[in-house]
Amino acid sequence: MRWSMEHKETWLHQTNPTAKLLLFLPMFVVIVFVHNPNVLMNWAVGFTVLFILFSGYRMKHIFLFLLPFLFIFVSTSSSMILFGKGETTWFRWGLIHITEESFYRGVHLGFRALLFAIFGLMFALTTKPVLLFYSLMQQVKLQPKYAYSFLAAIRLLPIMIEEFQTVHQALKVRRAAKASGFRGKLELVKRYAIPLLSQSIRRAQRIAVAMETKGFTNDRKRTFYYEVKLGKYDVYLFVVICMIVAVGYYMADVFPYVAVKDVR
Template structure:
């Protein structure tokens, strides 16, 4: 399962295709890679299909919006080809349609890569992996972890604060001025609690001997195994094969330059 892959290497693995695909402007390359990513995610990630569709579906509408706006505002360098139709003062050509579809498919590729990483990665293991494999300073790592652990408590404190205000007869804000004043009523107590929690956490870490030194032992050892490198090779190998196939078939287009 993808959830057992080293998080740091997994992040690098999904980052490389995202960067390389951003240079392609044809339809074939992102379409083929998107089909591969969807198939790979549904077969090997362990993510329930309903859960994946729940997160992925809204981005389809967003990608369609990207495609439509790109068709209307495509630069002259990419807007060549036959004239199809006009919308107000905007002329839509075959070139602008292809660029718009390409952008939409690339956006969905980025989404599929991001969901594969987000839905299969434990945040704590990810930070430990960054510290052990990519040498992120422990001060930053444990600071981020502590802040992440505080998020649920902030939400609970906010709900308690709202209920306390309602018990005292303070209703919902209606106008802009009341909303600003309400924001101040909520923000100041929450910030005060956050500062107190941060200070207590810092004192607790110092009392346990935390100095922020990179030369330290780890209870949870994050390692990179052969399975992790196989995951890296499969994802990026699929992208390389897609680029080669696109080049051989004459579809590959990088920044408007078509390789035939």
């Protein structure tokens, strides 16, 4: 959604969206099965550097994007640090029980969350959603009815946001934009959700009817306005990811930062 923000088109923007997705998604699984915090720290550094150098965004914007992730880091690691199991006690106060094991496990979880965040941000900031869905239709044969539904929904987003503001102002004028208590808050969500959802449903229906009358079919043999192909940049990305993974692994073995090799 932020692709309208000023940025340079780097080679990361030139990669094939599907290829990028298929390279990033397995990393999720790989990261989940890494239990050595040293490896994750190296990877976090490596991929953050890749992101900062090649996302094409200005440093101050990148720092703004990364700010919420510090919250995630703290909040993900804190409950494990404070309440996790462990043998070597560092600190105990009431229910809070910080141990060496739980501390490293918490930090490990923080880095894990940070890595997921970097991958997500790197993908979102260097991919145009429209091209992603065109590419999914062409490279992995996603059915057109799904792809075009997503494309239409993305187009509707600005209208929905405008509608939200209209509803908000209407409720504010009637002093109905605030509520107290859990029940009240849920009622409030409803007050916003009903008009937005019902309008969206009507609009979706109209668009679907219009598409079908204009001859939209789910036939996969079709021409595409945007031809999205694989290219050399996808190979570059693959090589870079492999290098960061391998070097990070090797360095963690040779020059570990912390003595803990397995946080479980």
